[in-house]
Amino acid sequence: xxxxxxxxxxxxxxxxxxxxGAPVPGAxxxxxxxxxxxxxxxxxxxxxxxxxxxxxxxxxxGFRLAxxxxxxxxxxxxxxxxxxxxxxxxxxxxGAAPGGDPAADYSxxxxxxxxxxxxxxAWRRELAARSLADVAADVVRHAPDAPQRVxxxxxx
Numbered sequence: 743x744x745x746x747x748x749x750x751x752x753x754x755x756x757x758x759x760x761x762x763g764a765p766v767p768g769a770x771x772x773x774x775x776x777x778x779x780x781x782x783x784x785x786x787x788x789x790x791x792x793x794x795x796x797x798x799x800x801x802x803x804g805f806r807l808a809x810x811x812x813x814x815x816x817x818x819x820x821x822x823x824x825x826x827x828x829x830x831x832x833x834x835x836x837g838a839a840p841g842g843d844p845a846a847d848y849s850x851x852x853x854x855x856x857x858x859x860x861x862x863x864a865w866r867r868e869l870a871a872r873s874l875a876d877v878a879a880d881v882v883r884h885a886p887d888a889p890q891r892v893x894x895x896x897x898x
C-alpha cells in the first residue's frame with residue numbers, strides 16, 4: 743500500500759497548526775517546508791471538508807485545527823486525503839479457477855482476502871489509536887523546542 747505524499751504534508755501541517763494555535767496561511771505552511779502552495783492547499787481543503795481544519799477568511803486568516811489535537815487521529819487525516827476505500831479489493835478471481843463458481847463472492851471465504859483484510863484492519867486500528875496529541879508528545883520528547891520553533895516560524 744502506498745499513500746500519497748499529501749498525507750505526510752497534511753500530518754506535519756496539522757501538528758504545526760496544533761502548536762501555533764492560530765490561523766496560518768497555506769502559503770506560509772507551504773513555504774515552511776518548501777512545498778508547492780497550490781498542491782498543499784488542495785490537501786488543506788480536503789482537511790477542511792473532513793472537519794479536521796477550519797479555513798478562516800480575511801487578512802489574518804488561514805488554516806487552523808477545527809478540533810483539539812487529541813480528537814484528531816492519524817486515520818482521520820489519512821481518510822480525509824486518501825478516501826475511506828479499502829486498500830485491498832478482492833475481485834473473486836477464484837470464480838474463474840477450475841472448480842470455481844463465477845457467480846460466487848469469495849471475499850468472505852478466500853484465505854488471501856481474509857488475510858489482507860485482517861492486516862488492513864490492524865493498520866487502520868493503529869492509525870485510529872494514535873492522535874495528533876500523541877505524535878506531538880513523541881516529538882517533544884525528542885525535540886523539546888520543536889513547538890517553540892514552529893510558533894516562531896509560523897505564528898502571525
